[in-house]
Amino acid sequence: xxxxxxxxxxxxxxxxxxxxxxxxxxxxxxxxxxxxxxxxxxxxxxxxxxxxxxxxxxxxxxxxxxxxxxxxxxxxxxxxxxxxxxxxxxxxxxxxxxxxxxxxxxxxxxxxxxxxxxxxxxxxxxxxxxxxxxxxxxxxxxxxxxxxxxxxxxxxxxxxxxxxxxxxxxxxxxxxxxxxxxxxxxxxxxxxxxxxxxxxxxxxxxxxxxxxxxxxxxxxxxxxxxxxxxxxxxxxxxxxxxxxxxxxxxxxxxxxxxxxxxxxxxxxxxxxxxxxxxxxxxxxxxxxxxxxxxxxxxxxxxxxxxxxxxxxxxxxxxxxxxxxxxxxxxxxxxxxxxxxxxxxxxxxxxxxxxxxxxxxxxxxxxxxxxxxxxxxxxxxxxxxxxxxxxxxxxxxxxxxxxxxxxxxxxxxxxxxxxxxxxxxxxxxxxxxxxxxxxxxxxxxxxxxxxxxxxxxxxxxxxxxxxxxxxxxxxxxxxxxxxxxxxxxxxxxxxxxxxxxxxxxxxxxxxxxxxxxxxxxxxxxxxxxxxxxxxxxxxxxxxxxxxxxxxxxxxxxxxxxxxxxxxxxxxxxxxxxxxxxxxxxxxxxxxxxxxxxxxxxxxxxxxxxxxxxxxxxxxxxxxxxxxxxxxxxxxxxxxxxxxxxxxxxxxxxxxxxxxxxxxxxxxxxxxxxxxxxxxxxxxxxxxxxxxxxxxxxxxxxxxxxxxxxxxxxxxxxxxxxxxxxxxxxxxxxxxxxxxxxxxxxxxxxxxxxxxxxxxxxxxxxxxxxxxxxxxxxxxxxxxxxxxxxxxxxxxxxxxxxxxxxxxxxxxxxxx
Amino acid sequence: xxxxxxxxxxxxxxxxxxxxxxxxxxxxxxxxxxxxxxxxxxxxxxxxxxxxxxxxxxxxxxxxxxxxxxxxxxxxxxxxxxxxxxxxxxxxxxxxxxxxxxxxxxxxxxxxxxxxxxxxxxxxxxxxxxx
Numbered sequence: 001x002x003x004x005x006x007x008x009x010x011x012x013x014x015x016x017x018x019x020x021x022x023x024x025x026x027x028x029x030x031x032x033x034x035x036x037x038x039x040x041x042x043x044x045x046x047x048x049x050x051x052x053x054x055x056x057x058x059x060x061x062x063x064x065x066x067x068x069x070x071x072x073x074x075x076x077x078x079x080x081x082x083x084x085x086x087x088x089x090x091x092x093x094x095x096x097x098x099x100x101x102x103x104x105x106x107x108x109x110x111x112x113x114x115x116x117x118x119x120x121x122x123x124x125x126x127x128x129x130x131x132x133x134x135x136x137x138x139x140x141x142x143x144x145x146x147x148x149x150x151x152x153x154x155x156x157x158x159x160x161x162x163x164x165x166x167x168x169x170x171x172x173x174x175x176x177x178x179x180x181x182x183x184x185x186x187x188x189x190x191x192x193x194x195x196x197x198x199x200x201x202x203x204x205x206x207x208x209x210x211x212x213x214x215x216x217x218x219x220x221x222x223x224x225x226x227x228x229x230x231x232x233x234x235x236x237x238x239x240x241x242x243x244x245x246x247x248x249x250x251x252x253x254x255x256x257x258x259x260x261x262x263x264x265x266x267x268x269x270x271x272x273x274x275x276x277x278x279x280x281x282x283x284x285x286x287x288x289x290x291x292x293x294x295x296x297x298x299x300x301x302x303x304x305x306x307x308x309x310x311x312x313x314x315x316x317x318x319x320x321x322x323x324x325x326x327x328x329x330x331x332x333x334x335x336x337x338x339x340x341x342x343x344x345x346x347x348x349x350x351x352x353x354x355x356x357x358x359x360x361x362x363x364x365x366x367x368x369x370x371x372x373x374x375x376x377x378x379x380x381x382x383x384x385x386x387x388x389x390x391x392x393x394x395x396x397x398x399x400x401x402x403x404x405x406x407x408x409x410x411x412x413x414x415x416x417x418x419x420x421x422x423x424x425x426x427x428x429x430x431x432x433x434x435x436x437x438x439x440x441x442x443x444x445x446x447x448x449x450x451x452x453x454x455x456x457x458x459x460x461x462x463x464x465x466x467x468x469x470x471x472x473x474x475x476x477x478x479x480x481x482x483x484x485x486x487x488x489x490x491x492x493x494x495x496x497x498x499x500x501x502x503x504x505x506x507x508x509x510x511x512x513x514x515x516x517x518x519x520x521x522x523x524x525x526x527x528x529x530x531x532x533x534x535x536x537x538x539x540x541x542x543x544x545x546x547x548x549x550x551x552x553x554x555x556x557x558x559x560x561x562x563x564x565x566x567x568x569x570x571x572x573x574x575x576x577x578x579x580x581x582x583x584x585x586x587x588x589x590x591x592x593x594x595x596x597x598x599x600x601x602x603x604x605x606x607x608x609x610x611x612x613x614x615x616x617x618x619x620x621x622x623x624x625x626x627x628x629x630x631x632x633x634x635x636x637x638x639x640x641x642x643x644x645x646x647x648x649x650x651x652x653x654x655x656x657x658x659x660x661x662x663x664x665x666x667x668x669x670x671x672x673x674x675x676x677x678x679x680x681x682x683x684x685x686x687x688x689x690x691x692x693x694x695x696x697x698x699x700x701x702x703x704x705x706x707x708x709x710x711x712x713x714x715x716x717x718x719x720x721x722x723x724x725x726x727x728x729x730x731x732x733x734x735x736x737x738x739x740x741x742x743x744x745x746x747x748x749x750x751x752x753x754x755x756x757x758x759x760x761x762x763x764x765x766x767x768x769x770x771x772x773x774x775x776x777x778x779x780x781x782x783x784x785x786x787x788x789x790x791x792x793x794x795x796x797x798x799x800x801x802x803x804x805x806x807x808x809x810x811x812x813x814x
Numbered sequence: 815x816x817x818x819x820x821x822x823x824x825x826x827x828x829x830x831x832x833x834x835x836x837x838x839x840x841x842x843x844x845x846x847x848x849x850x851x852x853x854x855x856x857x858x859x860x861x862x863x864x865x866x867x868x869x870x871x872x873x874x875x876x877x878x879x880x881x882x883x884x885x886x887x888x889x890x891x892x893x894x895x896x897x898x899x900x901x902x903x904x905x906x907x908x909x910x911x912x913x914x915x916x917x918x919x920x921x922x923x924x925x926x927x928x929x930x931x932x933x934x935x936x937x938x939x940x941x942x943x944x945x
């Protein structure tokens with residue numbers, strides 16, 4: 001007989017799973033109907049129209065079902081129904097409301113759901129705006145939705161083959177066989193869920209995944225339009241929506257990627273916003289090909305050239321989005337990525353491979369079918385035209401994407417390499433240097449073209465004027481970039497070149513926008529290019545001049561690599577110990593660890609670090625600030641600490657600090673006791689830091705001969721001078737000796753108790769305790785990022801440029 | 815021949831050179847024994863923490879030195895010197911990937927990546943980085 005479990009809420013899960021099936025069936029029906037509508041379009045219009053209506057209806061049904069899935073999962077998480085695996089794995093009761101949304105994207109099912117949600121919303125917009133291409137575009141979108149819905153099905157075929165994972169699986173199914181589920185009232189024993197990974201408990205993690213997934217999802221639309229255009233053989237209807245959607249996708253995906261960078265910068269401890277981590281690369285590569293496609297599309301609009309490559313770019317972009325899902329979700333990256341999506345298992349691995357192969361084959365099929373009839377122009381294009389350089393730029397972006405993909409995919413192709421050569425290939429020892437050394441050339445070429453291309457015109461340019469203008473701008477750029485290189489001490493020639501080309505792009509685009517274009521509505525390209533130039537300049541200065549300022553000057557030097565001793569020392573000594581209340585030099589600052597604090601409402605421990613900069617000549621305080629880097633100390637299921645950085649933002653630089661180690665609280669205060677000192681009048685007691693002098697007695701409060709109270713006046717000095725006075729008291733009451741408790745001087749961590757008096761010797765007995773600061777310390781790292789604000793400003797400007805172009809395109813007739 | 819084609823050919827040729835030379839940049843997974851054949855050259859070594867042996871980290875003496883023992887996939891054991899603070903949760907790691915080089919009997923590294931089984935998550939990757 002089956003056990004009747006007590007206290008389970010089965011209806012949200014059953015309803016949720018019902019919605020999953022509805023979403024799947026709705027997408028399937030919609031795809032079929034739209035396909036029929038497309039096929040019968042030129043045969044029988046009434047039939048076609050009724051298919052179209054059915055397609056629309058079932059897509060709306062599909063969208064509603066996805067919202068239903070979302071709501072049910074939200075209900076389960078917010079009501080802490082831990083009988084569900086998803087709630088148990090990813091949430092806990094103590095989790096603040098704002099992070100409950102992050103629980104959605106922590107798990108694989110939730111992120112597929114988020115993806116499907118954006119697809120369906122964007123699909124609805126396409127449904128109402130695509131007009132003549134609607135049936136074909138929506139067939140593609142609905143088919144993709146079928147593929148994603150299968151990821152959420154959680155069906156078993158024949159017991160072994162599992163298709164998808166439903167987010168509504170009960171804990172007792174996902175952990176089958178665990179003894180706890182033998183008991184009908186097992187829920188009484190599960191009081192709380194596992195909670196959210198502490199790295200994700202950050203406001204960036206609430207907004208970054210939805211934006212990034214919206215970016216990924218929006219690359220579907222140019223892809224769907226492109227396949228639809230190939231299918232229909234009509235490339236004029238295709239132009240406007242694809243243009244607008246790829247601008248939108250470029251803006252949103254770009255924002256999403258940089259939000260990931262901001263998250264890494266604000267809450268991870270890589271010490272930076274970009275580490276060329278496989279997960280970061282996987283989202284960058286589709287953006288590069290998307291931007292390439294956008295540019296060749298513009299070329300096609302203006303000159304009827306470059307259509308085949310545009311088609312390839314948009315198809316490639318969407319396939320790369322799926323490939324990036326494959327890389328990051330299946331655990332194939334294994335040991336090469338910092339990000340923690342690992343091992344979702346073999347079923348997902350094969351599932352994604354099948355989806356990717358189907359899409360690839362379908363796209364190739366469409367391209368072969370139409371390749372010959374794609375409009376092409378035979379005669380040569382002149383070199384001094386906008387289209388020529390836009391094409392070259394797009395091609396450079398493609399090469400860049402290829403390089404990044406090859407290096408990122410090492411774990412994918414290394415088994416093949418091992419089979420061929422016997423070598424077990426691993427990622428480069430220093431991935432950042434590996435990518436930077438190659439991509440700096442891409443950046444130089446692209447920034448040059450970014451700055452110059454708008455000065456040329458489509459088809460025929462006035463080359464003389466263009467060259468004259470560009471030479472002037474280049475001259476100004478040389479002066480400015482030389483000044484920056486000199487002041488910032490950028491001494492690597494490749495990076496000097498990049499510095500020049502970025503400055504060139506910035507000036508050229510400012511000049512173009514203000515003096516040549518003038519119309520705000522048409523400024524989109526200039527503004528986006530200006531933003532790109534600023535991004536490159538910001539990355540260059542903040543990364544090249546990024547400085548670890550917490551160089552440890554004590555302790556052994558570890559020999560590293562084959563560099564100079566100075567470099568070795570620098571590389572191996574980036575952590576510094578700060579003893580409590582003892583200032584240490586960090587960069588230009590005196591940094592002091594002032595203590596830690598915790599509160600009941602926050603699981604983190606905050607470490608107070610005060611920074612002060614003084615003028616070396618007159619000792620005047622120039623600037624001072626206090627940072628509170630925090631850490632989860634001994635979080636659930638872990639030992640040690642998980643730190644979060646804290647940064648002080650200035651206009652021209654950021655000071656970035658995080659704690660890497662703290663002493664074990666159990667060992668703190670182990671041998672810290674009062675020591676007895678007999679002190680004569682005017683005697684000095686040496687303390688571990690400074691000394692104290694017993695100046696005088698003071699008889700206070702003499703009520704009668706049996707009740708005497710005596711105060712001792714003590715002056716406490718450190719190495720610089722007087723710190724403070726202490727007045728511990730002692731009393732004799734009815735011939736009973738009694739001390740009046742400890743007097744504290746917190747500046748010196750000093751505690752003194754007056755315990756006895758020896759009138760004959762003119763001496764007193766003091767018990768003195770000075771907590772050793774060396775027992776309370778933090779190990780931390782501090783980095784300085786100069787001009788990082790140029791990067792953030794650049795992103796904002798670039799995204800503005802995208803939206804400006806979108807606005808221009810949307811209001812313009814084609 | 816179109817001028818576009820010439821430029822693209824040049825770019826492709828450059829890209830091919832870059833990609834070919836890039837392969838020299840890639841590292842390989844080695845064991846302590848094979849890494850010792852070229853002391854000073856950096857490799858990736860995969861191994862498992864020897865939990866019975868002493869781990870040492872004394873930030874007061876040196877905040878950038880953490881030592882422990884690892885058994886590599888071939889079963890050989892070596893002392894590892896990590897130039898950074900002690901990575902969180904290393905005691906629980908199932909597998910460690912270290913990037914560094916052999917120096918005498920010690921493997922010196924500045925990057926550690928650990929796979930940690932936790933009772934809460936099936937897999938978790940944690941990274942310790944010195945650089």
